[in-house]
Amino acid sequence: SLYLFGIVILAYLFGSIPTAVWFGQAFYGVDVREYGSGNAGATNTFRVLGKKAGIIVMFVDIFKGWTATNLPYLLDSEIVGASDSIHFVNFQLALGVIAVLGHLFPVFAGFRGGKGVATLFGMVIAIQPLAALCCVTVFLVCLIITHYVSLSSISAGFTFPISLALIIKTTVPSVMLYAIAICILILITHQKNIERLLKGKESKIYLFKKSTK
Numbered sequence: 725s726l727y728l729f730g731i732v733i734l735a736y737l738f739g740s741i742p743t744a745v746w747f748g749q750a751f752y753g754v755d756v757r758e759y760g761s762g763n764a765g766a767t768n769t770f771r772v773l774g775k776k777a778g779i780i781v782m783f784v785d786i787f788k789g790w791t792a793t794n795l796p797y798l799l800d801s802e803i804v805g806a807s808d809s810i811h812f813v814n815f816q817l818a819l820g821v822i823a824v825l826g827h828l829f830p831v832f833a834g835f836r837g838g839k840g841v842a843t844l845f846g847m848v849i850a851i852q853p854l855a856a857l858c859c860v861t862v863f864l865v866c867l868i869i870t871h872y873v874s875l876s877s878i879s880a881g882f883t884f885p886i887s888l889a890l891i892i893k894t895t896v897p898s899v900m901l902y903a904i905a906i907c908i909l910i911l912i913t914h915q916k917n918i919e920r921l922l923k924g925k926e927s928k929i930y931l932f933k934k935s936t937k
C-alpha cells in the first residue's frame with residue numbers, strides 16, 4: 725500500500741543522513757571522505773577529526789538505524805497491532821536494511837556514504853538487544869586486542885547470526901537469512917579493509933591514546 729511505500733522511503737531517507745560528512749563540513753570545514761580511509765563513517769571521523777567527533781557521529785549513526793527499524797512504532801501505525809507476528813519482524817528487518825542501504829548510498833551526499841556498521845548495530849539493538857550485546861562484546865574485545873576497527877566490525881558481523889543460532893536459538897528461517905545476509909553485507913563493504921588487513925597495511929585505532937587532533 726501507499727502507507728508501506730511511504731515508510732520504506734522514510735527509512736531510506738533516515739539512513740541517507742550523511743552524519744560524518746555533514747558534521748565534518750559544519751564544524752571543521754572538512755569532508756572526511758577526502759582523508760584517511762575515505763569512508764563516511766564514525767571510524768574515519770575519529771581518525772580525521774578526533775575522538776569527540778567520532779563518538780558523536782557513531783551515536784547519531786546508531787540512532788539512525790534504531791529509528792528506521794522502529795518507524796512503524798514511532799509513527800504509531802495500525803500495523804503495531806500485529807507486532808507479534810513474524811511478518812512484522814521481517815518488515816522491521818527490511819526497514820533496517822533499507823536504512824543501511826541509505827547509509828551506503830546516501831541521496832544527500834552524492835551516493836558516497838559509509839559501511840553501515842553503526843546503522844546495522846542500531847537495527848540489531850531495536851530487534852534483538854541480547855544479540856546486540858553479544859556483537860558489541862565481540863567488537864570491543866577484538867578492538868582492544870587488535871586495534872583494527874574493520875576487523876572488529878567483521879567479527880561483530882559474524883557474531884550476529886551465530887548469537888541468534890546459539891544463544892537466542894532463533895528458529896525463524898527468515899530472521900536467520902537476514903542475519904547471514906547482513907554478515908555478508910559487512911564483508912562486502914569491508915573488501916578494501918580486508919585487502920589492507922591481509923597486507924598488514926590497515927590503520928590501527930587507539931581509543932585511549934591521547935588524540936593528536
Ligand code: NKO
Nearest residue numbers: 761763765766767768841859863874877880884
Ligand atoms: O574508516 O574503513 P574504516 O577504517 O566506522 O572504517 C571501518 C569501520 C567502518 O565502520 C564504522 C562504524 C563504527 C561504529 C562502531 C560502533 C559500533 C559498536 C558495536 C559494533 C557492533 C556491530 C554490529 C554489527 C551487527 C550485525 O568498520
